[in-house]
Amino acid sequence: MSDEILEASRKDDGSDGGRKAAMALLAQATSQELQAFWSQWNEKPEVETLRGPETGLVMVRGRIGGGGEPFNFGEATVTRATVRLGNGAVGHAYALGRQGEKVRLAAVFDALWQGETERRAVEDKVLAPIARRLSDDLESKRSETAATKVDFFTMVRGDD
Amino acid sequence: MYVAVKGGEAAIRNAHTLLADRRRGDRSVPAIRLDQIVEQLALAVDRVMAEGSLYDTELAALAVKQARGDMIEAIFLVRAYRTTLPRFGYTRPVDTGRMAIERRISATFKDLPGGQLLGPTFDYTHRLLDPALAEETPVETPARRVEAPEQTPRVTDILGQDGMIEADGELPEGSETGDLTREPLSFPLERDLRLQALSRGDEGFLLGLAYSTQRGYARSHPFAGEIRIGEVEVELEVAELDFPLTLGRIRVTECQMVNQFKGSSRQPPQFTRGYGLVFGQSERKSMSMALCDRALRARELGEDITAPAQDEEFVISHSDNVQSTGFVEHLKLPHYVDFQAELDLVRRMRAEHERRDGETSDTQEAAE
Numbered sequence: 001m002s003d004e005i006l007e008a009s010r011k012d013d014g015s016d017g018g019r020k021a022a023m024a025l026l027a028q029a030t031s032q033e034l035q036a037f038w039s040q041w042n043e044k045p046e047v048e049t050l051r052g053p054e055t056g057l058v059m060v061r062g063r064i065g066g067g068g069e070p071f072n073f074g075e076a077t078v079t080r081a082t083v084r085l086g087n088g089a090v091g092h093a094y095a096l097g098r099q100g101e102k103v104r105l106a107a108v109f110d111a112l113w114q115g116e117t118e119r120r121a122v123e124d125k126v127l128a129p130i131a132r133r134l135s136d137d138l139e140s141k142r143s144e145t146a147a148t149k150v151d152f153f154t155m156v157r158g159d160d
Numbered sequence: 161m162y163v164a165v166k167g168g169e170a171a172i173r174n175a176h177t178l179l180a181d182r183r184r185g186d187r188s189v190p191a192i193r194l195d196q197i198v199e200q201l202a203l204a205v206d207r208v209m210a211e212g213s214l215y216d217t218e219l220a221a222l223a224v225k226q227a228r229g230d231m232i233e234a235i236f237l238v239r240a241y242r243t244t245l246p247r248f249g250y251t252r253p254v255d256t257g258r259m260a261i262e263r264r265i266s267a268t269f270k271d272l273p274g275g276q277l278l279g280p281t282f283d284y285t286h287r288l289l290d291p292a293l294a295e296e297t298p299v300e301t302p303a304r305r306v307e308a309p310e311q312t313p314r315v316t317d318i319l320g321q322d323g324m325i326e327a328d329g330e331l332p333e334g335s336e337t338g339d340l341t342r343e344p345l346s347f348p349l350e351r352d353l354r355l356q357a358l359s360r361g362d363e364g365f366l367l368g369l370a371y372s373t374q375r376g377y378a379r380s381h382p383f384a385g386e387i388r389i390g391e392v393e394v395e396l397e398v399a400e401l402d403f404p405l406t407l408g409r410i411r412v413t414e415c416q417m418v419n420q421f422k423g424s425s426r427q428p429p430q431f432t433r434g435y436g437l438v439f440g441q442s443e444r445k446s447m448s449m450a451l452c453d454r455a456l457r458a459r460e461l462g463e464d465i466t467a468p469a470q471d472e473e474f475v476i477s478h479s480d481n482v483q484s485t486g487f488v489e490h491l492k493l494p495h496y497v498d499f500q501a502e503l504d505l506v507r508r509m510r511a512e513h514e515r516r517d518g519e520t521s522d523t524q525e526a527a528e
């Protein structure tokens with residue numbers, strides 16, 4: 001799943017598919033990951049924080065029966081931030097939870113990703129490692145769950 | 161005339177200091193950390209998130225710690241906290257069909273695409289206390305089975321195709337999704353609002369009501385069509401971007417209850433459904449929710465309303481444990497003046513009663 005996301009983030013067809021995928025990866029990064037990527041980033045741009053980071057709530061919706069009409073299911077904490085780089089690029093980030101610094105850095109990387117020259121570096125040094133970690137996590141959970149799959153067999157009783 | 165009585169400030173202050181001391185307990189025992197609660201008391205955290213109606217594992221863990229493990233107090237703390245935050249919007253409905261599955265079982269169909277996945281369950285354990293857990297013993301690494309990922313469609317989607325099971329829930333045309341955190345409830349409710357209330361409702365209360373339907377109070381012949389636990393993606397549409405943003409993933413439990421239905425003037429005999437969706441890993445709660453959801457559809461399905469579990473106003477008005485505890489527990493706050501007034505009243509009634517008693521015995525004596 002995460003590999004598909006990374007693949008999509010490399011798409012440069014002028015649509016927003018690539019940016020959507022990149023932002024999805026940044027939202028699922030850990031705070032430690034983004035701080036490490038930022039501290040290793042060469043030629044850090046000037047960053048102005050336009051909004052936040054601020055924490056609020058979203059009302060999460062489900063669907064009746066799984067696929068029917070929507071209903072409001074419960075809230076979740078979300079943190080958002082908006083930044084502007086020295087070159088004028090504006091980056092946004094939203095992520096579940098209350099980690100302000102993580103979300104601010106996610107907005108910085110979103111802004112960098114929009115620059116033609118920096119995009120490749122953001123993909124290789126930031127998005128790819130996040131995608132790999134998410135994909136490994138998913139795969140190990142999937143295989144652990146698969147080991148608990150029931151293999152039914154039939155017992156034959158009596159002689160005939 | 162109104163006379164305010166004041167006092168007790170020092171007593172309250174000292175009581176709170178004492179509470180903090182007792183909460184910490186024996187200082188020679190290490191203080192419990194929030195990450196320990198999140199990791200090792202995960203289902204307590206999940207219950208606080210579900211009934212606090214706020215998904216945030218760390219906040220729920222903090223609430224459990226602050227409440228000394230009192231779940232309803234912890235839920236109360238989380239509910240109070242959420243009122244301090246602004247609302248950014250409503251997410252797109254989560255797609256449980258695309259869940260990253262951690263457990264998935266069906267009690268109705270043995271061979272279903274994706275299989276029966278037991279996951280981390282208490283089922284089939286012997287319920288014998290394990291002394292090994294009292295010590296810090298190493299834990300085995302889980303087994304793995306590497307296989308190509310399989311699609312795990314919802315059971316109700318597989319079997320809904322021939323009309324034997326009713327479709328996912330529809331609402332009357334043009335109805336807007338209700339939100340009980342924004343508008344006070346007014347009965348009768350549509351199913352969306354009932355589901356919102358049930359999802360945050362008290363597990364014990366809903367469990368008891370669900371059990372009552374099995375024991376014959378609004379019998380609904382239920383089968384656990386499917387229970388699935390896992391992570392779903394949460395997406396939000398925001399004004400500044402013209403595509404929905406992925407915010408991350410949350411763990412939820414979904415229960416599809418399938419119920420025999422002998423038909424009505426409007427509908428042919430078929431299986432009807434009850435639905436449960438709860439934050440976290442919360443199987444008992446999602447099953448109870450689904451049974452209550454089905455029972456509460458009596459009006460819609462033209463069934464006789466004969467049992468408490470079918471009475472929407474009764475169930476929904478009493479399912480919220482923060483409201484319930486607020487009203488029950490307020491009884492311990494000072495009612496000195498009310499009680500004094502009642503005491504005077506009872507004294508007067510008693511005097512009246514004794515006077516009448518005296519009169520009756522006088523008349524009786526006279527008659528004899």
